[in-house]
Amino acid sequence: MLDLTVRKIDVDLSQGFGRHWNGGDAYRTQLFNALSMTFPLGEQLFIDAVRDVPEACLRDPVLRAQVKDFVGQEATHRHQHVQYNRELERQGLPYTREEKLKKRMRRVDKLGVLNRLAITCALEHYTAMLADGALRYPEWLQGAEPQMRTVWSWHAVEELEHKGVAFDAYVAAGGGYRRRVLWYLHASAIFAIDAFMQTLHNLRNDGHLFKARTWTGRCASGSGATGWRGTSCGRRWPTCRRASTPGSTTTGT
Structure with missing residues (x-):
């Protein structure tokens, strides 16, 4: 198992960033912005899900330590993306899917810990895939403003570090294959729709859709x-x- 590190980055997004910070490309920029908008609520779901795993299930001391560091990493990501999203609001890019997501999260909060962990496993799979892409393919962030490249690269590294923690906690808590796959299919559809629709909203507000x-x-x-x-x-x-x-x-x- 990989040791996790909770890192602090010297980036203050409250100072602002460019409208098209990702190499001047409106489309790449607004896709990344749409992802950032979902992160604070999503990461709080992940944190709550792993925290609610009974200690009796986490017999492995290494896994217990990783769960603690997972929470630390995700909490730091949440803080950074709250700051990021405030700047987007100042730029006239509101999170138009927020109320729908909050309503969905209230329903998720009523589920048992295994179901919430299964949802976390599904979404962590996607964040790990996105993280791998951001680090593997330089063109995803080609020409990005240095502070924005730092934020996304830092986030990507930590997502890859802890990509298996929610899954390991799920298995340790007694979660099975069928439950995980069913929630994976459901979460995949919701994630794709939300990301696509918010990107369209961003492009329209930015003047690059139906222009x-x-x-x-x-x-x-x-x-x-x-x-x-x-x-x-x-x-x-x-x-x-x-x-x-x-x-x-x-x-x-």
């Missing part, structure tokens, strides 16, 4: 609209196609 293009030409509808920017002819999207050459007439759809 009107600039057309050069005239609509065939006879409205006389020429060279329109950010609006469509006939109040429909889109009602005319781009002209093949600048200044030529467009045809209606």
